[in-house]
Amino acid sequence: MPSAHETIDTEVKNNDVVLFMKGTPQFPMCGFSGQCVQILDYLGVPYKGVNVLDDAELRQGIKEYTNWPTIPQLYVKGEFVGGCDIIREMFQSGELATHFTGAGVPVKQTANG
Secondary structure, three states: OOOOOHHHHHHHHOEEEEEEEOOOOEEEHHHHHHHHHHHHHHOOOEEEEHHHHOOHHHHHHHHHHHHOOOOOEEEOOOEEEEEOHHHHHHHHHHHHHHHHHHOOOOOOOOOOO
């Protein structure tokens, strides 16, 4: 069985956009994860949600992987982008959509102001 670090590494490297979150995209289990899902869904970005509540080792491992203390965490093309506050600020400024398109990830629509 792979370690939490190996599992995280595989998800980040094999998916263009990954959201490590509490719950699933269909059923977020915390408000911050829910906000990130809403933003990604609004932008129409294809992404994979990974539920850290299913595995305590994974839940702790993701925090150590990036040295970032909170969940959710968003990765784009293997790069850690940030948690909920950063994602929300980037979305509101239009920077998140630009980041996705710059990374070659299709965006269906952008934030208006």
